[in-house]
Amino acid sequence: MMNTQTKSSVSRSGSFENNKTEKSKTKSEIFRRYFRVVHALFVVLMLIQFLPDQLPTETYASYVIWFAVGVEILTLVFSAFIKKPAALNLFVDIIAFIYGLLILWTLATAKFNVLKAALFPPPGKVFWQFIGDYDKIFTNILSSVGIILQGYLLALAVAIPLGLFLGWSARLGSAATYISKFLGAIPPIVYIPYGIALLPTFRSVSVFVIFLATFWPVLAGTMSGVMNVDKKTIDSAKVLNVNKITMLFSVILPASLQQIFIGCNQGLTVSFVLLTSAEMIGAQSGLGYYIKNYSDFGDYTRTIVGLIVVGIVIVMISFLFNRIQKFLLRWKQ
Amino acid sequence: MSKIEINHLTVNYTEKKKNFTALKNVSFSIEEGEFVSVIGSSGCGKSTLLSILEGINNPTEGEILINGEPVTGTGPDRGVVFQHYSLFPWMTARKNVAFGIKQVNKTASRAERYQLADEFLEKVGLEQFKNKYPSQLSGGMQQRVAIARALAMDTDILLMDEPFGAIDAKNRTILQELLLELWENATPRKTVVFVTHDIDEAIFLSDKIVMMTANPGRVYREIRVPFERPRNRAQLVQTKEYNKFRNELLAMFYSDIVSKIGGEEVVL
Numbered sequence: 064m065m066n067t068q069t070k071s072s073v074s075r076s077g078s079f080e081n082n083k084t085e086k087s088k089t090k091s092e093i094f095r096r097y098f099r100v101v102h103a104l105f106v107v108l109m110l111i112q113f114l115p116d117q118l119p120t121e122t123y124a125s126y127v128i129w130f131a132v133g134v135e136i137l138t139l140v141f142s143a144f145i146k147k148p149a150a151l152n153l154f155v156d157i158i159a160f161i162y163g164l165l166i167l168w169t170l171a172t173a174k175f176n177v178l179k180a181a182l183f184p185p186p187g188k189v190f191w192q193f194i195g196d197y198d199k200i201f202t203n204i205l206s207s208v209g210i211i212l213q214g215y216l217l218a219l220a221v222a223i224p225l226g227l228f229l230g231w232s233a234r235l236g237s238a239a240t241y242i243s244k245f246l247g248a249i250p251p252i253v254y255i256p257y258g259i260a261l262l263p264t265f266r267s268v269s270v271f272v273i274f275l276a277t278f279w280p281v282l283a284g285t286m287s288g289v290m291n292v293d294k295k296t297i298d299s300a301k302v303l304n305v306n307k308i309t310m311l312f313s314v315i316l317p318a319s320l321q322q323i324f325i326g327c328n329q330g331l332t333v334s335f336v337l338l339t340s341a342e343m344i345g346a347q348s349g350l351g352y353y354i355k356n357y358s359d360f361g362d363y364t365r366t367i368v369g370l371i372v373v374g375i376v377i378v379m380i381s382f383l384f385n386r387i388q389k390f391l392l393r394w395k396q
Numbered sequence: 397m398s399k400i401e402i403n404h405l406t407v408n409y410t411e412k413k414k415n416f417t418a419l420k421n422v423s424f425s426i427e428e429g430e431f432v433s434v435i436g437s438s439g440c441g442k443s444t445l446l447s448i449l450e451g452i453n454n455p456t457e458g459e460i461l462i463n464g465e466p467v468t469g470t471g472p473d474r475g476v477v478f479q480h481y482s483l484f485p486w487m488t489a490r491k492n493v494a495f496g497i498k499q500v501n502k503t504a505s506r507a508e509r510y511q512l513a514d515e516f517l518e519k520v521g522l523e524q525f526k527n528k529y530p531s532q533l534s535g536g537m538q539q540r541v542a543i544a545r546a547l548a549m550d551t552d553i554l555l556m557d558e559p560f561g562a563i564d565a566k567n568r569t570i571l572q573e574l575l576l577e578l579w580e581n582a583t584p585r586k587t588v589v590f591v592t593h594d595i596d597e598a599i600f601l602s603d604k605i606v607m608m609t610a611n612p613g614r615v616y617r618e619i620r621v622p623f624e625r626p627r628n629r630a631q632l633v634q635t636k637e638y639n640k641f642r643n644e645l646l647a648m649f650y651s652d653i654v655s656k657i658g659g660e661e662v663v664l
Contacts, residue, residue, distance in 0.1 A: 295481035
């Protein structure tokens with residue numbers, strides 16, 4: 064009930080308040096939502112595009128304008144729909160940061176040319192390059208994410224059941240803890256030369272190294288999770304007369320899920336560092352390769368495109384990971 | 397033959413190279429359909445006794461027979477309610493009950509299990525909370541779910557280890573009445589072993605009270621509760637007989653404790 068009421072009043076008057084409250088309150092509400100520094104920054108960003116260019120090369124200012132207009136429209140739309148003031152502030156602040164960065168970047172490159180033009184392309188050129196290279200970037204994202212997923216999921220599929228089993232069997236568990244501590248302490252990147260000798264392709268070596276980088280922390284997290292499950296939880300399962308499989312997968316697994324996620328998170332972070340590094344050394348595809356390859360040719364526009372794309376991909380994957388974690392642990396308050 | 401026979405049960409623990417006798421030569425029996433409370437101060441071994449009945453601990457000497465068969469581990473003939481942590485926090489109330497049902501009834505379909513779970517959650521007055529997780533329920537509600545699960549599993553025997561020990565006084569009486577009502581109205585009645593340190597609770601609920609004493613834990617007295625069923629608390633507590641019986645029990649309870657400890661401060 065409450066929800067629908069709020070929603071309809073938002074669409075009618077653009078405010079949280081319902082119709083009966085005084086106009087002044089509604090006014091201040093609109094003010095709070097739409098009169099913000101972020102929009103002033105947008106206007107500044109638009110205006111500086113009309114300053115004369117100092118660069119001898121094309122600056123692609125229209126790409127900045129289109130990008131900023133798109134972002135501004137999204138901002139206005141979200142401003143109407145985000146309910147919590149704190150969330151709205153956060154969102155608007157991030158957008159303001161992007162505008163601020165674009166203003167400084169435009170001024171320092173295209174407009175006043177205070178940075179070395181070869182190393183610092185104007186923002187419009189980066190957007191233009193991004194659109195021009197779209198399919199290439201997409202293929203490289205697929206290549207990198209594919210390798211990560213393959214190694215990562217394989218590691219989870221092996222490490223979690225093994226960790227459950229080892230952690231559950233008291234004797235094996237304590238030995239396995241020490242062994243995994245030793246093997247897990249070896250930085251996975253040092254396996255690369257051996258991996259190259261063992262395995263036929265760059266891709267298989269990458270999957271192998273990501274597997275190792277994920278396997279040990281997940282195994283350690285699972286085992287420690289299992290060994291720390293409250294004895295009372297185990298007793299309540301025992302008195303229900305559960306069989307071994309149910310005990311492991313319906314009781315011990317969810318009870319140690321939080322610890323398992325700590326291992327998974329660690330594995331994911333290391334995997335990205337490893338893969339992008341590895342791609343810079345020996346690959347013919349992937350995001351690391353894209354960055355390294357073009358910077359070798361002095362194409363710093365594409366280098367910056369690559370950096371931004373790597374950032375976006377990692378943020379999106381972490382976001383997805385957090386959502387999955389939140390969903391699976393939703394029973395914790 | 398009694399439903400449960402506890403024969404010369406002795407339990408020794410070794411803790412830091414010190415031997416500790418939790419139970420010494422405990423024997424008594426429980427009839428089918430009987431509600432028996434085990435009462436005593438802390439350290440008298442009442443929870444240890446129950447854990448052996450549950451099958452999660454083993455005695456050093458002696459044995460427990462259920463229907464003449466020795467207990468060697470947990471079994472589908474016993475349902476258990478603990479003071480805390482009976483429920484799995486990652487399962488909703490409904491799922492918790494359905495999970496219990498699944499363990500004793502492998503043939504029931506998922507829909508049948510959920511339907512039965514809903515039925516029992518309704519019996520304990522929680523039909524509106526069936527999709528809540530334990531962390532979203534109060535302590536009293538959690539114990540209601542635990543009771544619903546134990547009942548839904550339809551075991552012959554119900555083992556309850558201070559199930560209302562952590563519940564506030566008002567809710568405790570409500571839960572006692574609920575438990576009694578569910579137990580009295582079931583046919584056949586289940587055999588219940590109920591551990592508590594609350595004398596009023598024991599009198600109100602039980603057919604028989606087994607009073608235990610500490611250091612080492614052993615049976616002090618077995619007392620039959622003389623009051624008719626169905627019991628009505630409000631009427632019962634006003635009768636002379638009730639107060640006389642209660643005072644006798646209290647005297648027994650405290651004389652034992654005082655003689656043991658020699659008049660020092662007693663923590664129950």
